[in-house]
Amino acid sequence: MPYQPPVRDHAFLLRDLLELERYANLPAFADASMETVDQILDEAARFTAEVLAPLNSVGDKEGCHWAADNSVTTPKGFKAAYEQLVAGGWPGLGSDPAYGGQGLPHVVNLAFSEMSSSANMAFSMYPGLTHGAYSAILAAGTPEQKDLYLPKLASFQWGGTMNLTEPHCGTDLGLLRTKAVPNGDGTYKISGQKIWISGGEQDLTENIVHLVLARIEGAPAGTRGISLFIVPKFLPDAEGAPGARNSVKCLGLEEKMGIHGNATCVISHEEATGWLLGEENRGLSIMFIMMNEARLGVGMQGLAQAEAAYQAAAAFAKERLQGRSLTGPKNPDGPADPIIVHPDIRRMLMDSRAIIEGGRAFLFWTALHGDLAEASPDEAARQKGHDYMALMTPVLKGFLTDKGFQVCSDAMQVHGGAGFTEHFPVSQYLRDCRIALIYEGTNGIQALDLVGRKLAADGGRAVMGFFAELDGYVAETEALGLDELKPFTEGLAKAKGELQEATLWLMQNGLANPDNAGAASTDYLHLFGLTALAYMWTKMARTAQAKIADGAADPIYAEKLTVGRYYMARVLPQTAAHLAKLKTGAETMMALPAEAF
Amino acid sequence: MPYQPPVRDHAFLLRDLLELERYANLPAFADASMETVDQILDEAARFTAEVLAPLNSVGDKEGCHWAADNSVTTPKGFKAAYEQLVAGGWPGLGSDPAYGGQGLPHVVNLAFSEMSSSANMAFSMYPGLTHGAYSAILAAGTPEQKDLYLPKLASFQWGGTMNLTEPHCGTDLGLLRTKAVPNGDGTYKISGQKIWISGGEQDLTENIVHLVLARIEGAPAGTRGISLFIVPKFLPDAEGAPGARNSVKCLGLEEKMGIHGNATCVISHEEATGWLLGEENRGLSIMFIMMNEARLGVGMQGLAQAEAAYQAAAAFAKERLQGRSLTGPKNPDGPADPIIVHPDIRRMLMDSRAIIEGGRAFLFWTALHGDLAEASPDEAARQKGHDYMALMTPVLKGFLTDKGFQVCSDAMQVHGGAGFTEHFPVSQYLRDCRIALIYEGTNGIQALDLVGRKLAADGGRAVMGFFAELDGYVAETEALGLDELKPFTEGLAKAKGELQEATLWLMQNGLANPDNAGAASTDYLHLFGLTALAYMWTKMARTAQAKIADGAADPIYAEKLTVGRYYMARVLPQTAAHLAKLKTGAETMMALPAEAF
Secondary structure, eight states: OOOOOOHHHHHIIIIIISOGGGGTTSHHHHTOOHHHHHHHHHHHHHHIIIIIGGGHHHHHHHOOEEOTTSOEEOOTTHHHHHHHHHHTTGGGTTSOGGGTOOOOOHHHHHHHHHHHHHHOHHHHHHHHHHHHHHHHHHHHOOHHHHHHHHHHHHTTSEEEEEEOOBTTBSSOGGGOOOEEEEOSSSEEEEEEEEEEEETSSOSSSSEEEEEEEEEETTOOSGGGGOEEEEEESEEEOTTSSEEEEOSEEEEEEOOBSSOTTSOEEEEEEEEEEEEEOSSTTOHHHHHHHHHHHHHHHHHHHHHHHHHHHHHHHHHHHHHOBOSOOTTSOSSTTSSSOBGGGSHHHHHHHHHHHHHHHHHHHHHHHHHHHHHHHHHOSOHHHHHHHHHHHHHHHHHHHHHHHHHHHHHHHHHHHHHTHHHHBTTSTHHHHHHHHHGGGTSSSOHHHHHHHIIIIITTGGGGHHHHHHHHHHHHHHHHHHTTOOGGGHHHHHHHHHHHHHHHHHHHHHHHHHTTOHHHHHHHHHHHHHHHHHHHHHHHHHHHHHHHHHHHHTTOOOHHHHHHHHHHHHIIIIITTHHHHHHHHHTTOSHHHHOSOGGGO | OOOOOOHHHHHIIIIIISOGGGGTTSHHHHTOOHHHHHHHHHHHHHHIIIIIGGGHHHHHHHOOEEOTTSOEEOOTTHHHHHHHHHHTTGGGTTSOGGGTOOOOOHHHHHHHHHHHHHHOHHHHHHHHHHHHHHHHHHHHOOHHHHHHHHHHHHTTSEEEEEEOOBTTBSSOGGGOOOEEEEOSSSEEEEEEEEEEEETSSOSSSSEEEEEEEEEETTOOSGGGGOEEEEEESEEEOTTSSEEEEOSEEEEEEOOBSSOTTSOEEEEEEEEEEEEEOSSTTOHHHHHHHHHHHHHHHHHHHHHHHHHHHHHHHHHHHHHOBOSOOTTSOSSTTSSSOBGGGSHHHHHHHHHHHHHHHHHHHHHHHHHHHHHHHHHOSOHHHHHHHHHHHHHHHHHHHHHHHHHHHHHHHHHHHHHTHHHHBTTSTHHHHHHHHHGGGTSSSOHHHHHHHIIIIITTHHHHHHHHHHHHHHHHHHHHHHTTTOGGGHHHHHHHHHHHHHHHHHHHHHHHHHTTOHHHHHHHHHHHHHHHHHHHHHHHHHHHHHHHHHHHHTTOOOHHHHHHHHHHHHIIIIITTHHHHHHHHHTTOSHHHHOSOGGGO
């Protein structure tokens, strides 16, 4: 069965859980009535399922082609699909109307992005990075830069890239060597080699706008001497059309485990002409605008691959006849029962749903806070939106990709031997998903960002606010006195207590020995993610319970209560193990000398 | 850094932990003095590192080639390496001297097998399955069949395969359709299609001995009507040399996520000539001799890929300079510190070692029981050996492959973006390892075998014996009154208590509703595996402590104590989560109707 976009779940989240219509007074939301949103979801589903999904396996098997003239050809069909993407008006969904966008809330655009990524992750990375470049120029560009680049990027006529990594420097950007020499006319000569540049060269767009980190001659060493430059493949002419070829070229493509349809390029800047974006030596802070958006997008990719893999596994489990139910035949007229009757198959499918549906709620809930950070007239709501976006981004990136990979692996397991062959789609989902744990900052870096920066920011305001919100929600829900909700409030309260205990432990032990914070970080991130999903499942259960009490007949509400109870019983108990592990500190972890490895 | 066989750890296990020389009075062990064993380990290390490891990536990138004449060519260099394997006398290491083998204990041969599998898993599957066919014929063949086939299989001159799976039937062999029609002369005509036959066709051996499950005309339906046949590719002539070509052929190869160097064949039997092996309709029980050996071998493969991936990760972590230690520079004269200084990198490396070294001890300890089951003059030791082999086989297969895959994934994570490219070896380890969770019975099937068959066998004799052994060992170790061993005895006693509680829960709830047993099975298997490794780490710690007290200066002993403490602090706390999850039973897991997926 091909991928089916989860329109019903998206509508549940936007309409019932997040109650999008409550925000109709805000500018971005005014045009996002649920009627409009439903139409967008339906059309997004059609486009992604009919145009992008059929090219997913093509892209995997064919890959991209590099030629000696430094050009790159994307897999067969990608260019035509990209033209349909542009023609369909999809690029502008969440972009500023001032630059040709539709200005809808990001949370609505997110539904489209998720569907695109499930349907074809490698393809969707091209527009995904373009949107990141759009956001960085929107935030830091001069009026002229905005006028020149934003309409082209908002419409996806031009592509965008992030040029960070060099052979000797990835996570540690302070080691960066690419240099920028002023030409005296406001432009710079950029020289250096960048690697792992997604979409660094392709045949989809008439121009490519590289955002390049480089060090201006004489700038300080380390991260305080890094600036960001706009380096277009073709220099815009007086009319803003692609003009002379810039001396930036693709020297080759990486062979990778997955995302074969996306060109991962070695990019050489050979005295290429670049324009400074933002202030000198402030490049990293601007790049992080793009990076934070990308991190949220990578969390979404983990979820999206999990959704597609789960769907393949569920379809297989309902079709494949093998063995009999332990409680008596369920398909007595057939030669065997479908394998979905077996508890261990159910375990994997239920684990997957509990993570996917809870994770999607967490992602969309956070994205709504991102919209409120920009658009709310209420100062407190804007601050909370900013706080939560900053706090939740590393959790979403790390947790959803770690768990997304596990879901893909379980989906392969449901398939048995068939899953290991390339005749079935699940190997590709697993291979494609794996990069999401690595790029835009490995999940270990996300965990360090969480414990090292985000917890302590503004005196812990964000995390304290989150704890208070959880306490309030538990108390308010308990006050309803509903038996159906008891497993939820009990589980959430326990998890929140453990997360708070872990936070306190970090405060007490991380300062004394910073290695304690590093040693605890990944367990802490997972404890946080599990607790956040417990909150989401409690919210979803309460919403579903109210709908059922109101007489709603759609089976989705009863399913939410069941999958939620499964989450509380079968997934959430993991929190105690994370707490126990992290409280043992760094001592045994760091005890061996490096030579002993 | 290329793969380095872990000779030092093998010697520690065989000499110090298992005290192989204690068994010098047993026939198989008489020739296995530690001096001989050390020589074997050294030569095995040389052969696997120098001959097999360099071909690993070649096999992955080139794969096998099928031609229209139904022939299969293995990757470049495989045939020459196979000739060296045969010439080196490696095949006979663990085989019966009556058929040309050296008759050494299986536990010694296991060290060689592990090294081979780490060096080149796809290559090592060819001799691995040959040894399985050898074992099945040794157990069930007529004297003529043994004389004809065993010397050829023991020397690896001929290859062996298992022909079980058909397109519509994998786990559920009762659905098997391949049929056998008696020719009246003691031979049968075998007809049917088999899939996923590893080494079903290749260019390494002069003949291939297929062991084929088929249903004799008129036999009962289901698993009670299945017989096992010997179907050689070339019919042996009067001298036992390969004669006329049998009508069994390879119709094609599977495209797979990994193990590209091993030919996974579609095999068509077209009235092929076969000989019954063992009794009519008793084929499954004989196949399970081969299958059980294979399952232990697959657990070993999970461990072997983990070892190779860990080594690559450790080498990368010591070389790659990126960032500074949280506690101050460790490489102040360099541009950055090696990433091994970062706690989250250590976490992954230490998790890996805790699993690999504990898992290897568990595997070797079990294999020794397998040797004692065959060779001990003591009836009780033989029975215990049989009991433990039966009980531990599903745990070793499921636990070591699940954890082995996790180690491979962590090793990729240590590499960051480099790990996702095919320039580094870790993608292959991850992809190759993934099949081990699936074949020879998926890990879900292992878990069902454990809770459904192995626990209850002989009134629970094996598991009760194991619990008593753990209690005894804890008491004996506590009585030593050594502080260094306290974290071990405390952790082991707690884990054993949880495992016993889970076992009791299964006895009480599995009968009332068999779905409860199925729902608990995977968590139970992991709880069992973690407890078994806690036992192994306690044994290793006590052994190491005694050595240190005796003045032994080799750093391996102090390392064992440190890695063991890490296991107890950072890995073992997972047991409580498994117990909590499994005790919630099947209710939420099975609550949704199948259509809801």
